[in-house]
Amino acid sequence: MEAVAKLKNVPTSPRKMRLVADLVRGQRVNHALNVLKFEAKQGAARLDKLLLSAISNWEAKNEDAKLEEADLYVKEIFVDSARILKRLRPAPQGRAHRIRKRSNHVTLVVDSHNAESAEKNTETSENK
Numbered sequence: 183m184e185a186v187a188k189l190k191n192v193p194t195s196p197r198k199m200r201l202v203a204d205l206v207r208g209q210r211v212n213h214a215l216n217v218l219k220f221e222a223k224q225g226a227a228r229l230d231k232l233l234l235s236a237i238s239n240w241e242a243k244n245e246d247a248k249l250e251e252a253d254l255y256v257k258e259i260f261v262d263s264a265r266i267l268k269r270l271r272p273a274p275q276g277r278a279h280r281i282r283k284r285s286n287h288v289t290l291v292v293d294s295h296n297a298e299s300a301e302k303n304t305e306t307s308e309n310k
Contacts, residue, residue, distance in 0.1 A: 184293040185240035186255060189232045192225070196286040199225040199261045203288065208294050209290065211254040213235060229259075229288065236292040244294075258291040271286070 192199065202225040206214035211233065217283070218230040241249060267283040 183240070184291050185236050185243055185246055187232050187236035187290050187292075189228060189280060189288040192228055192283050192288060193283070193285050194225050194228075195284040196261050198223070199229075199286050200286060202226050203259045203261050205223055206233070206256050207259050209256055211256065211274075214256050219275045221262060229290075232290050233292075236290050240292050240294075247294075253295040254292050256290065257293040258289070260289045261290055262289070269278050 202218070202221060202223050205217050205221065206229065209217065214233060215230065218226045218233065237249070239251070239255065242253060244252070264285040264287050266285070269281040269283060270278040271281050273279045
């Protein structure tokens, strides 16, 4: 069973957050947590907290399974653009330049490798 965690209206540009998200996509949960803990980029701390939330959601869904035996990994992580705050900054000769303060939404899906192998085994046995 997969578990989903979402983070909305993060005041970081989507482009900067995607750089951090690309570091953990497809990684095992323990490795991803270590990468995010020591990453200096701005979005790493928020993604670290989001990953912990996804793990907690997975534990709530699968109360009978043990976390250590589950072999969790980051199945999907994607960053979408959110609202853009438009501001004006003074420019020379009485003009004004528009400043776009971007924000983003992050969706993280965590799944177990063991669950995938069990699903594949049942599919192959049904097809026979």
